[in-house]
Amino acid sequence: MKIGIIGAGNMAEALINGLKSSGVKDVFISDINKSRLLLLKKKYNALCVSSNIELVKKTNVIILAVKPHDVGTVLGQVRDFLTTRHLIISIAAGIKTGYIEKMISGRPVVIRVMPNTPALISKGISAVCAGRFALSRHKKIAIEIFSCVGNVIEVKEAMMDLVTAVSGSGPAYFFFLTETLMNVAVKAGLNKELARQLAAQTALGAAALMVCTKQQPYLLRQKVTSKAGTTQAAFDVFEKYGLEKILKKGINAAIKRSRGLSCSY
Numbered sequence: 001m002k003i004g005i006i007g008a009g010n011m012a013e014a015l016i017n018g019l020k021s022s023g024v025k026d027v028f029i030s031d032i033n034k035s036r037l038l039l040l041k042k043k044y045n046a047l048c049v050s051s052n053i054e055l056v057k058k059t060n061v062i063i064l065a066v067k068p069h070d071v072g073t074v075l076g077q078v079r080d081f082l083t084t085r086h087l088i089i090s091i092a093a094g095i096k097t098g099y100i101e102k103m104i105s106g107r108p109v110v111i112r113v114m115p116n117t118p119a120l121i122s123k124g125i126s127a128v129c130a131g132r133f134a135l136s137r138h139k140k141i142a143i144e145i146f147s148c149v150g151n152v153i154e155v156k157e158a159m160m161d162l163v164t165a166v167s168g169s170g171p172a173y174f175f176f177l178t179e180t181l182m183n184v185a186v187k188a189g190l191n192k193e194l195a196r197q198l199a200a201q202t203a204l205g206a207a208a209l210m211v212c213t214k215q216q217p218y219l220l221r222q223k224v225t226s227k228a229g230t231t232q233a234a235f236d237v238f239e240k241y242g243l244e245k246i247l248k249k250g251i252n253a254a255i256k257r258s259r260g261l262s263c264s265y
Contacts, residue, residue, distance in 0.1 A: 001141065004028035004059030006052050006074055007066040008036040011091060014119040015063065016044045018148030021122070031053040056081045061141060064090040064100075068261060071095050075103040082108065087138050091115055091143070093164055095156060096263025097131030107133040111142040114163050116151065117171050124150030127163040161262060165254035173247075178203050 003019065005012045016027050026028040026045045031037050031169035034095035037048040049055045056062060056078045067076055071092050082088070082104055089111045090100060118124040126146040130139050143152045155163060178199045185195035210217060225231040238244070 001061055002026060002028070002054040002059040002061065002249060003147060004030070004049075004146070005063045005065050006030050007064065008033060008040055008265075009071075010117070010120060011115060012063075012065040013044075013123070014115075014122075014149050015065070015145070016040060016046050018122055019145065020044050020117070022148045025150075026060050028055050052077050053081055053112065056086070060085050061089065061145070063145075064088065064092055064093060064095075068092045068094050068265070071100070071265075072103065075100065079104045082262070086143060087114055087134075088141050093168065094161075094258055095265050096262055097129070097134075100197045101131055101263040109134050110140050111138060111188055112157060112160065112170050113142060113146055114160060116147060116167050119146075119149035122149050126150065126152050126165050127155045127160065127167065129157040129160060130150055161258035163254055164258040165251055168258075169251075169254045173251075174203060174207075206247045212250060 003024065005027065006017060006029075008029055012029065012031075016029065026047055027044075028051050029037065029040060030048055030049050037046075040046045041048045044263065052074055057203065062078075062082075064071060064074060071090065084106065087109050088095075088100060088104075090097070091113050094210050095112070097112050100110045102109050108131075111134055112129050112131070113126050115126040116124050117125070124146075126149070128139060128142050128146065139154065143154075146152050180204070181199040182192070182195045185198065186192050190198075206220075209215075209220060213220070225235060
């Protein structure tokens with residue numbers, strides 16, 4: 001298996017790091033940003049190539065790690081060089097497997113994956129779905145690759161917009177809450193670094209508690225919320241101003257936007 005990544009952004013770097021750490025020696029990469037390629041070559045000993053076409057010729061697993069609006073251009077460049085031996089894995093948000101299949105003649109093997117940014121430290125979660133012509137062995141390859149940067153689940157493609165809003169965008173929701181905790185603490189008199197440590201470690205500990213105990217979040221929340229206590233005082237205000245409703249509206253807006261992107265391709 002020879003893996004090539006088109007695109008040299010943060011997720012591409014996470015994959016290179018994960019693959020290299022898991023023992024994959026050769027990872028090819030191409031990008032129009034030559035300085036970025038040089039950085040990844042120096043940092044991870046990635047094999048940089050001069051063009052997307054060269055990358056396709058040298059590999060049999062191609063990961064499309066470009067912006068959604070660039071996918072069509074990239075496929076236009078390489079489609080004449082793709083063969084039945086190639087597995088195409090796309091991590092471009094909103095790009096359906098059917099769109100990629102239509103851009104390439106024959107019966108292209110396509111897997112769609114939605115990772116998230118904690119993959120940068122191998123703590124991500126990726127959702128995988130298969131295109132029309134992908135077999136179990138192709139899904140197994142994709143799962144093996146993305147297991148290098150965290151956990152992997154399989155979903156139907158119809159669920160990908162939901163996944164995008166929950167786990168793809170999800171880290172930003174938690175960052176926002178952590179940011180708010182920090183800002184309140186600093187305004188009340190705590191220094192910024194101590195506020196960051198308290199908020200970040202609390203987020204990390206809460207997430208670990210959910211994962212390790214496998215208890216439902218509302219049960220864990222109830223254990224912290226004593227009657228007439230400080231936590232209850234906070235939740236009284238959250239309820240009064242409709243925080244849950246606001247969050248639901250925001251997440252549903254993310255789902256709607258993801259569906260809108262999907263309909264564009």
